[in-house]
Amino acid sequence: MSIEFPESSKEITIIKGKRYSICTCGASAVMPFCDGKHREINEKEVCNYKSIKIISEKDTKIQVHSAAWDS
Numbered sequence: 001m002s003i004e005f006p007e008s009s010k011e012i013t014i015i016k017g018k019r020y021s022i023c024t025c026g027a028s029a030v031m032p033f034c035d036g037k038h039r040e041i042n043e044k045e046v047c048n049y050k051s052i053k054i055i056s057e058k059d060t061k062i063q064v065h066s067a068a069w070d071s
């Protein structure tokens with residue numbers, strides 16, 4: 001079975017036990033990782049973006065995507 005990911009999805013390598021913050025707002029300068037820019041977006045546009053936190057139990061690769069990355 002193959003999965004089709006949106007064109008704007010990103011593959012990241014994650015290390016066991018390390019915490020990652022993934023951007024959901026699309027405004028980060030270090031995509032796909034959160035750099036805190038969502039706080040400005042939330043204040044300006046009265047919304048409530050938050051990063052997604054990931055901690056893996058093993059070294060692996062994953063695909064990440066947010067619908068806001070396409071807008």
Ligand code: FES
Pocket residue numbers: 022023024025026027028033034035036037038039049050051
């Ligand atoms: S910068 Fe996008 S969620 Fe933090």
